[in-house]
Amino acid sequence: MALDLSHAELTLDRAVQRAVDRALSDLRRGEAVVLAGPDGRCLLVQAAETATAAGLAALAALAGTAPALALAGRRARALGIELPEEQAVLLTVPGGLTAELARDLADPTRGTPAERLRRAIATAHAPEDTVEGLAVLLAKLARLLPAAVVAPLPGVRDAGAFARRHDLLAVRGADVPEYRRQSARTLCRVADAAVPLEAAEQTRLVAFRPSDGGPEHLAIVIGDPPPDRPVLARLHSECFTGDLLGSLRCDCGPQLRGAVEEIARAGAGVLLYLAQEGRGIGLVNKLRAYRLQDGGLDTLDANTALGFDADERVYLPAAAMLKALGFDRVRLMTNNPDKLAQLAACGIEVVERVPHIFPSNGHNEAYLRAKADRAGHLF
Numbered sequence: 001m002a003l004d005l006s007h008a009e010l011t012l013d014r015a016v017q018r019a020v021d022r023a024l025s026d027l028r029r030g031e032a033v034v035l036a037g038p039d040g041r042c043l044l045v046q047a048a049e050t051a052t053a054a055g056l057a058a059l060a061a062l063a064g065t066a067p068a069l070a071l072a073g074r075r076a077r078a079l080g081i082e083l084p085e086e087q088a089v090l091l092t093v094p095g096g097l098t099a100e101l102a103r104d105l106a107d108p109t110r111g112t113p114a115e116r117l118r119r120a121i122a123t124a125h126a127p128e129d130t131v132e133g134l135a136v137l138l139a140k141l142a143r144l145l146p147a148a149v150v151a152p153l154p155g156v157r158d159a160g161a162f163a164r165r166h167d168l169l170a171v172r173g174a175d176v177p178e179y180r181r182q183s184a185r186t187l188c189r190v191a192d193a194a195v196p197l198e199a200a201e202q203t204r205l206v207a208f209r210p211s212d213g214g215p216e217h218l219a220i221v222i223g224d225p226p227p228d229r230p231v232l233a234r235l236h237s238e239c240f241t242g243d244l245l246g247s248l249r250c251d252c253g254p255q256l257r258g259a260v261e262e263i264a265r266a267g268a269g270v271l272l273y274l275a276q277e278g279r280g281i282g283l284v285n286k287l288r289a290y291r292l293q294d295g296g297l298d299t300l301d302a303n304t305a306l307g308f309d310a311d312e313r314v315y316l317p318a319a320a321m322l323k324a325l326g327f328d329r330v331r332l333m334t335n336n337p338d339k340l341a342q343l344a345a346c347g348i349e350v351v352e353r354v355p356h357i358f359p360s361n362g363h364n365e366a367y368l369r370a371k372a373d374r375a376g377h378l379f
């Protein structure tokens with residue numbers, strides 16, 4: 001009898017997603033999880049951002065080894081710790097890592113001078129394999145700062161058994177990047193309704209949910225765009241501050257409303273409202289990035305000083321939504337060359353770029369200049 005592999009594959013996906021999902025919510029609550037590295041090495045992991053003195057003491061007692069800090073390579077470089085292009089750097093501290101120091105190292109907005117932090121570190125080296133990097137990726141997927149307190153479990157070969165014995169969750173290292181890949185790949189259309197807008201009365205909202213149960217993306221379909229012609233489209237990344245509050249730090253509010261008006265004027269089109277707040281780093285980290293910008297960094301360097309990419313967005317969900325709505329050719333309203341390239345790489349033909357430029361407002365000049373000068377935005 002033939003084996004039903006499609007079912008086996010589904011089961012595997014589900015198991016991976018549940019294990020990683022649960023670990024992420026434990027990390028957000030400040031609990032430790034057990035991470036089994038691809039080379040068989042196991043680590044106890046706690047997110048640096050949620051580390052507490054009691055949590056660290058419990059971690060050290062359980063591991064029987066001193067915790068160290070795994071930090072995103074970019075954050076380490078911003079601290080002046082120069083190592084070759086590493087994803088993650090492992091820092092040890094003489095006399096033991098404290099929760100305060102872990103948080104100071106992870107979070108530049110706490111204001112501890114880099115020099116003092118460098119003096120507190122005994123060794124900084126690139127980890128031998130990827131398990132520490134995966135711990136940093138776990139913290140990032142939990143929407144926390146990309147830094148993790150880690151304690152090796154030298155005698156532990158069976159992460160699952162160890163975790164069960166201590167009422168913790170275990171995650172296989174290899175499942176972490178796989179989780180990220182899968183959640184971007186699968187979207188389910190879950191609801192739609194007519195929502196007449198001031199500027200476009202004939203509008204429908206269609207909600208798409210990622211398979212990891214994460215925040216939904218919305219398609220705002222204006223008019224009745226014919227699928228056999230390139231659709232006028234805007235990909236708008238969520239911006240709570242600009243879209244909802246009218247923040248003058250960015251150009252998102254005018255771009256959002258301007259796109260709806262322009263599509264309505266053209267008769268039909270689609271605006272994808274993507275759950276990628278803060279260029280994919282989330283609202284909390286965007287607020288941290290704003291603090292760093294008030295200290296003199298530009299919008300790109302602020303992201304990297306926190307340990308993130310300058311832009312963490314992926315447009316696979318946007319391409320999947322366009323295809324689900326029946327469109328594979330777009331006239332894209334954007335100034336961002338990365339959106340053009342990424343959509344094309346996901347199988348959407350961009351037949352035309354429609355510039356989407358709005359005047360500066362007295363507060364966002366430096367932001368717009370950084371986008372043009374450093375990210376190549378076409379103003």
Ligand SMILES: Nc1nc2c(ncn2[C@@H]2O[C@H](COP(=O)(O)OP(=O)(O)OP(=O)(O)O)[C@@H](O)[C@H]2O)c(=O)[nH]1
Pocket residue numbers: 235236237238239240249250252255276277278279280281285286289290299303333334335336339356377
């Ligand atoms: N991390 C970070 N995100 C920001 C900052 N200012 C705005 N954003 C976010 O940047 C995103 C702006 O998205 P878009 O307007 O879709 O994209 P864009 O890259 O400007 O490209 P266009 O299509 O040309 O508008 C939103 O998610 C905002 O929340 C900032 O200083 N730091």
Ligand SMILES: [Zn+2]
Pocket residue numbers: 239241242243250251252253
């Ligand atoms: Zn904005």
